[in-house]
Amino acid sequence: MRQSQLFTETQREAPKDEKSKNSQLLIRAGFIDKLMAGVYSYLPLGFLVLKKIENIIREEIQKIGGQELFLPALHPKENWLKTSRWQQKEMFKLKSRSGKDCSLGWTHEEIITPLVKKFVKSYKNLPVAVYQIQTKFRDELRAKSGLLRGVEFIMKDLYSFHQDEEDLDKYYEKVKKAYFQIFKRCGLAKQTFLTLASGGTFSKYSHEFQVITPYGEDTIYLCPKCKLAINKEIIKEEKYKCSKCQTKKLEIKRAIEVGNIFKLKDKFSRPFDFTFVNREGKKKLILMGCYGIGLPRLMGAIVEVCHDEKGIIWPREVAPFQVHLIPLAETSSHFAPYPVWPGSVIENTQKVKKISQKLYQDLQEARIEVLYDDREDKTAGEKFADADLIGIPLRIVVSERTLRKNCLELKQREKKEIKLVRINQVKKYVK
Amino acid sequence: MRQSQLFTETQREAPKDEKSKNSQLLIRAGFIDKLMAGVYSYLPLGFLVLKKIENIIREEIQKIGGQELFLPALHPKENWLKTSRWQQKEMFKLKSRSGKDCSLGWTHEEIITPLVKKFVKSYKNLPVAVYQIQTKFRDELRAKSGLLRGVEFIMKDLYSFHQDEEDLDKYYEKVKKAYFQIFKRCGLAKQTFLTLASGGTFSKYSHEFQVITPYGEDTIYLCPKCKLAINKEIIKEEKYKCSKCQTKKLEIKRAIEVGNIFKLKDKFSRPFDFTFVNREGKKKLILMGCYGIGLPRLMGAIVEVCHDEKGIIWPREVAPFQVHLIPLAETSSHFAPYPVWPGSVIENTQKVKKISQKLYQDLQEARIEVLYDDREDKTAGEKFADADLIGIPLRIVVSERTLRKNCLELKQREKKEIKLVRINQVKKYVK
Secondary structure, three states, X not given: OEOOOOOOOOOOOOOOOXXXXXXXXXXXXXXXXXXXXXXXXXXXXXXXXXXXXXXXXXXXXXXXXXXXXXXXXXXXXXXXXXXXXXXXXXXXXXXXXXXXXXXXXXXXXXXXXXXXXXXXXXXXXXXXXXXXXXXXXXXXXXXXXXXXXXXXXXXXXXXXXXXXXXXXXXXXXXXXXXXXXXXXXXXXOOOEEEEEEEOOOXXXXXXXXXXXXXXXXXXXXXXXXXXXXXXXXXXXXXOOOOOOOOOOOOEEEEXXXXXXXXXXXOOOOOOOOOEEEOOOOOEEEOEEEEEEEEHHHHHHHHHHHOEXXXXXXXXXXXXXXXXXXXXXXXXXXXXXXXXXXXXOHHHHHHHHHHHHHHHHHHHHHOOOOEEEOOOOOOOHHXXXXXXXXXXXXXXXXXXXXXXXXXXXXXXXXXXXXXXXXXXXXXXXXXX | OEOOOOOOOOOOOOOOOOOOHHHHHHHHOOOEEEEEOOEEEEOHHHHHHHHXXXXXXXXXXXXXXXXXXXXXXXXXXXXXXXXXXXXXOOOOEEEOOOOOEEEEOOOOHHHHHHHHHXXXXXXXXXXXXXXXXXXXXXXXXXXXXXXXXXXEEEEEEEEEEEOOHHHHHHHHHHHHHHHHHHHHHOOOOOOEEEEEEEOOOOOOEEEEEEEEOOOOOEEEEEEOOOOEEEEHHHHHHOOOOOOOOOOOOOEEEEEEEEEEEEEEEOOOOOOOOOEEEOOOOOEEEOEEEEEEEEHHHHHHHHHHHOEEOOEEOOOHHHOOOOEEEEEEOOOOOOOOOOOOOOOOHHHHHHHHHHHHHHHHHHHHHOOOOEXXXXXXXOOHHHHHHHHHHHOOOEEEEEEHXXXXXXXXXXXXXXXXXXXXXXHHHHHHHHO
C-alpha cells in the first residue's frame, strides 16, 4: 500500500486519558481510535493486524476440527433465564419496540447449546466442535487498559460437545496445543504460560494462558522449573505450591490473560436438556468444553510485550505489512521545471523514485506485503520516526547515497544493525 | 469437507412461522437458524456463503480505493445528538451501568465523519474512501421476510469524502460500476436494475440496486428499453415516466433492494464542522457519499432468484463448495466380516469408496472446494435430495454402474442433463 493513500497519520502524543502502553502506541501509530471508554475503532493498519490474528486463530482451530459459524449478538431473554444468568451484571440489556427483552452476548453458551441440540441426537454425531470470531459486549465499569479490557471486543469462542469425559479430556488437550501454537505465531512463545485457575462450580480447575509483562492486570505465581503457573484465586484457595513439582519457590509475575479454556461438563447441557443416545441406546447428557481468545486483548498484549521507546515491534506473522519501503529524496519537488542534468539533485531524486517504484512492484508480485512511504512532504527523520512507531519488521531504505554502490539499506525493526544489500539480492533477503 | 463431519443436517420441513422462500430453503438446507424474529445464526454452510459474498465485495471495493476499517457497534449518544438522529425510532438504545446513554449502530455516518475529520485537513488528503463489513442493528417491527429484513445484519458500508461535487460525482459513478460488478459476480446480472430513488433532504436523487423477483418487498417501474427503473416514491412525487427516454410504457415489477448509494454532500460534514483547506487556502465543508450493501439481504435475494422446487441453485462464485461429490455404495456396511470375492457387493463398494476418496483428494489439491458426501447411512435418494436442496453447482456421482465404463456422472445443479465423463477427464471438466 502507498502510505500517501493511507488516510491516517501518526501522532506525536497520545490522548491524555490513555494510560496503557498498548493504546498509547496503537493510537499514536494510527492503528486504533477511541470512540468511548473500552470501545475502539480499528483503522486500516489496525484492521490488517486484526485480520492477521484472526487468520492465525482460524487456521489453528480448523486444524483441530472446529467448524466456523456466526451467531447473533442480540439474544432473547428466555435463553438466559434457562441458566439463571439473566442477572449477570456485566450483560447489557435492552428492550425492543415490540416489548421483547434482549441482551447483548458476552459469551454464547446460551445460544450454541440449544442450536447444536437441534442437530445432534446420537453418539454417532459426536464429537462436535464449533467456533466463531464475533463481537462481544461487556458492561465494564473500569475499562482503562486500552485493548486489554474492552466494553465491545471481538472474540474467538469455541465450543465442543462430547459423549464422555475421556473424549472431552482428549479434546481439551488438543485445544491446549492449538492455543500454544496460536500464541507462538503471534510472537508470544517465550512469554505465554499455562496457568492453573479455578474452574467454577463444575470443574475443579480451568486453565488460563497468561502473557508475562510488567503492565499486566493479573498476578500469577510461576514455577521456573516446570514453566507452569497458578493464578491468584488458586493461591487463596489452596496451598502455595507448583501444581506439578510441588515446589514452593514460585516467582510472582504480572501478566495478561490472553485465553482461557474450561471444561463445562454438563453445566449447560443440563438446563437445556441436551441429551444424546449413547452406544448402549441410553440417553445421556452431553458434556461440553468452551475455549476463548479475545482478539483485541491479544493484540494489546502483543504491543505490551513487543515495543521499545520508539514504538511498536510487530512479530512477523501479525505485522500489518512485512516490509516498510522508504525512498529518501533530497528534494520534495516531484516535477522538474528546468532541464535535468546528470548528477543533479533532481536526477538523483528521480533515480531513487524509479528504483523504489520498481522494487515496490517486484515485492508485491512476490506476494510480499509492502507499505511504500511515497509521501513527498516528509523529511527522512519524519519517515524514520513513523517507521519505528508503526513497527513493520523490515525497513528498506532507498537513497542516493547507497544507490551509488548499487545497494539498499535493510534494517530489522528490533535490531540496531543496518545491512547494505545489493539491489538484485534484496528480494532473496526479504524471503 | 466431509459431509459426515458437518454437524448440521437438512430438514424436510421449514418452521411454520417462516413465510419467505429464502429463509425456508436456507433453514431446511442447514445454512441458517432463526434465534428470534429478524435474528439468524449462520451455520457452517451459511457462513461459507457469507464469506464468499464478503470477499467479492471486498475485492470490488478495494479496486475503487476503499480502505477497510472496523467501527464499533456501540455508539455514544453525543454523536447522534449532533445530527438530531438520536430520536430515530429504529435505533436500539441502552444505558451502561455507569449511566452512559448508548445506541447500537444501524449506520455509521455519525461515527466515521468525526473520525476521518481527525486526519483529513487539506485538499491534499482528498479524496478518501473507507468501508467496513460489520454488524448493524435495526429495531424492525415487521421482520418477516427471512434474511431480507433483519434486526441484526452484516452490512458493507462505504463512505467517501471529497473536495467538490465534481469529485463526488466521479466517485459515485465508480461505485455504481463496482456495485454492478458485485451483483454480477453474485449471479444476479440479469435481475439487477439501477433504480432512481428519492434522495432525501440534500440530494434530489439517490440510486437503489433492485433485484427483480416475484416475492420482492418493493415495487419498481422498469423501462424495458433503457433498463432503468424508478421507485414508488419517485412515482408519487413526479410524473410517471422513464428518467432517460421519458417513455410512459413502464413495467411494474416486484423487487428486492440489495444496495443503495447516496450523495450526502454536506449533510454530515456540516453538523460535525468537518472542513478542509482547499487549493486556494480557503476553508470548505467536505462533501460526502455513502454506499451500502446488506450481506444477508443479498444472500436472501440470491436464494429468492436462484432456486427451483427442489432447493437452492447457488451461482458459482457464492456457492459454499464448487463440487458435491457423492459416492453411491450398494451397501452401507463399511467393514467385511467375511472374505471379499471379485464382483461382490462389498468389493464394488470398496472400489466406489477408493475412487471417491482419491478424487476428493485430487480435487482439493487442485484447490477446488468439495463437499464429500461420505455418509454411510443415507440412501442414494436421500443423498440426491440433500444435494438438490443444498444447491452446490456441480454434482459428481461415483457408482459401480458407471465405474464399469470407467466413467463418473456429472450434473450441473441447474440442468437436467447428466454427463458421463471418463475418470481421468473429470478434473479438466470441473475447471
